[in-house]
Amino acid sequence: MTSHISLLTATDARSHVHLIIGSNPLAAARCGQSLSAGASPILIAPETSELYYALQKRVDDGEVKWIRDVFRDEHLTTLGREEIGHVVDAVFVTSGPREPLSAHISTLCKRNRIPVNVIDAPHLCSFSLLSTHVDGPLQVGITTNGRGCKLASRIRREVAASLPPNLGSACLRLGDVRRKIQEEDHLLHMALADGDDMDVDDSVDQSASFNRLVTEADVDAVKNRRMRWLGQICEYWPLKRLAAITDEDVANILKSYDDLNSSSSSSSPPSSNNSNNNSNNYAAGTQKRGRIILAGSGPGHPDLLTRATHKAIRSADLVLADKLVPSGVLDLIPRRTPVHIARKFPGNADAAQAELEEMAIAGAREGKVVLRLKQGDPYIYGRGGEEVERFRSHGLGLGDKGAVPVVVLPGVTSALSAPLFAGIPPTQRDVADQVLICTGTGKKGKPPAPPEFVPSRTVVFLMALHRIAGLVEELTEHLETEKSGDENGNANANETPRRVLWPRSTPCAVIERASCPDQRVIRTTLDRVVEAVEQEGSRPPGLLVVGRACEFLNKPEKGRAWSVEDGFRGLDLGLEGLEGLDLGGA
Template identity: 55%
Template sequence: MRDATSSPEPAPLLAAVDAKAQVHLIVGSNPLAAARCAKVLQVGAKPVIIAPEDADLHFSLKEHIEQGSAQWVKRQFQDEDLTTLGREEVDHVVDAVFVTLSSQDPLSEHISKLCRRLRIPVNVADAPHLCSFTLLATHSDGPVHIGITTSGRGCKLASRLRREIASSLPANLGAAVDRLGSLRKQIWEEDQAATQDDSKFEVDDDDATGHSHKFNSLVTVEDSRTRRIRWLSQICEYWPLQKLVSVSEDDIKAILTAYSAEKQRDLPATVNEVATQRKGKIILAGSGPGHPDLLTRATYKAIKDADIILADKLVPAPVLELIPRRTEVHIARKFPGNADKAQEELMQMGLEALRAGKRVLRLKQGDPYLYGRGAEEYEFFRKEGFEPVVLPGMTSALSGPLFAGIPATHRGVSDQILICTGTGQKGVAPKPPSYRPNQTVVFLMVLHRLSSLIDSLVSPPNTKGPSRFRPWPATTPCAVIERASCPDQKIIRSTLEHICKAVEQEGSRPPGLLVVGATCEVLHKLEEQKWVVEEGYRELDDFQGVSDIPLATEQ
């Protein structure tokens, strides 16, 4: 847990440094010096080893020196080494220093002080207080590099965490990243040539930025040429990794081509033609708030039995990973401004599959009938002669607050709950509900327009004459809950006065919802903080997973 006013120990600045052609000084000749030398060579830098001529060199250091890939300065360290052994283009100042001597050796502290004075990055073995940087336990797969640090508390634990993370990643992830990166560059260049306007593109220059503020913003007519790049970005964000690494570049190109062009479908021409085909079956099912263990058994069985699954974009990867490999899967190409077209596309896919006699599962996040357009889809398929089976799902509107420790109702505080959408039809903002002190309000699909919603809640109505709308006090407790029930769940607890700034500073990632009302502080008091952030949710790990429960079969 962290808040805006407390002062926890600062986190280290993790960065990917381009070290090609740099000069890195290694003081020592022991096995750790050999490991540092190998690391320096791995990143394309030049190692310079400083050790007396009679030092006991590690055998791998000898090999590097004999091969000419490392330089050996055969003497004790001298202060001038820091400013004379480096590259000419930086006035011979070395780029980094690794001290592999004992942390108790007076020379270790001396070198550390010199480096800090000269602003040279320095790493001293087993002495975090003497280091200005540390090396991470890393896993590399092509362009993918994952680093773990325990801030000097335990390198063995960092290595284990790295192994755990690496083992959970699919094989050939690096090749998939290369493939998607190459395709993204191609699309970007094509769209740039078409628009001649760099400002229309969202360029991910920094891996740390997460979603830009435009990621889920409305798409205007002027932005239509950028839709392919946005869809590719959302493929990277929402598709399960196993599916990402299995698709080829041609597969992705075909998807994007189909997206930008209206697909001509050869539909059966007459009712009699449809009637002669094997009757398909359509199931509308809710996948719950996110964690796969919160699926109903009926939905889990539908996932296993379906011939084709049409899933919402925000159905989380752990749920999609339950889908058998043989099953055909399509992810909705939905984002604000494109929702209607994407909805029509999915329903047409479902209709084609039904007419071919297939068992179709329309998998939706949360519950199908709560802002899920489930009734619209039910009516569509019924008019086409297919009566859907509807399976309920646990809605995040009620379970999300629960996972955040917020009771939807509480005796003496709130005796009613109101569920609202933050996104109206055609992007028009819905009218805000009036303030009721005994009411808890949950807003779904609101993160992309949080600021305007909060303004509408706390501002008096901009109308002449009397109004029934009562503005909400700026001090009203509230919380933003993202990816409820998932391991990467995030909660930002604040008030209406500070929530927008909190989300702007802490970042956001859909799906998320906003809870407003006094129940937000029944179990969690803010005290004097402007906001508090809580990350992670692992409590469900202690329970048996849905995939481990045998399903009853027909005899």
């Protein structure tokens, strides 16, 4: 059984004229909805009608204009706004589908392209009203497309109950920040040109360039760093933290550009007074001995945490988290524990990394247990080795009697778990006998050396989607630095064999937000993956899997350039009754 879906829109109805036909309680409700949206409702009902008491009160108070007459066809084209030729903006019929007048009004409205809604008659409607939760500027609407308004209302209540309080206030504050950034940096035209005006169209994911690198030569991108960071705050911060955003947080967001300018002159933020002291300070001290725990949070789903990392989350005095650590994991942090999320917006990655390292060192020297929480596994493109090296250079983790210990806990890497959740076995007999994990982006944004094509190899590229076009070109075409030879890689005399290129027909898959509720898989081939990512948008973090294994369990449909699969259902263990168990307390 198939059913249609509606094009959901948000209409700015301020100054619109709505005709409400009827005198019953529903007519009163429709008048109230019109007024709430800033429209001017006009009631059409005979003078002999007995108005519902709430409706009568609105008429008496002057909120609703009552045309004491039966409906006439000319009402549609004479009672509206002057600037649109007196045509009304919408019509609400509250008398139901059995009344002959309902079908007549519907036909007339559709003929004149006037939006019309008839109660309990989806076939007579050109639009329907959603069951809506309203919190300030935030509106959440649910529709079942005529399958049941009571069910829609129930779903709406469930969704609203799951949202943190004060989320509407957060929308107001963040909206103010966005306007201030635009005013100060003159970003309106650049945002439109670069696809970064993210609040205009809520129906699509981020543009493919959402997380692209910012280079020194990219002047426009440098100018709009704060706007990009604001977009990433909205994308990555847990909803609970967004809902609790304060004026101080807003000030810090606006101040970030100044921080960026000041940090660009040096490799790291200014150190604290004690940052140059090594761990010998602890030998003579009596304060609590601190430590740094560097832990991987896994691909996304909190159930994929190791028990060691979960214990560290519950017991840490300070949590320093990467921006990509998902909200489901951050929600496990006790409310009493301070949390700092990395300010890694494009162009500020190195400064943000140094800032977290300084905070970890300072916290440990104060005797705190500092949890440095990273996505995936710390040592698989997580810069974990760099951080341990930095801590060692400050005398931490050396194993001496007075040293602050550094502990590294593994995490489930998305490089191996994401393909599993997408139904891709990276190794499969007679298909793929080797797996190669690569980065799609080298240090300072430089492209790494592309791997050559091996038919039995599955390659997983991390940090690649923001430069997917460049990566595909590097895999399928020879670089300028590569010597000439034949297409099979055979070299001429005294020449090094050329790299074997990847066929453009090679199957591949883009996997985004693996194991999170909004996981998405795009299945396609190398020759169409750039177009697919550009058209479908970006939902970071994501990775690219390339190789024949991508099609082993997921045969492509003929005639389709790519397919998209939304949602995650990979941990349905039938353990729904365990949610209430005490897993350690907050």
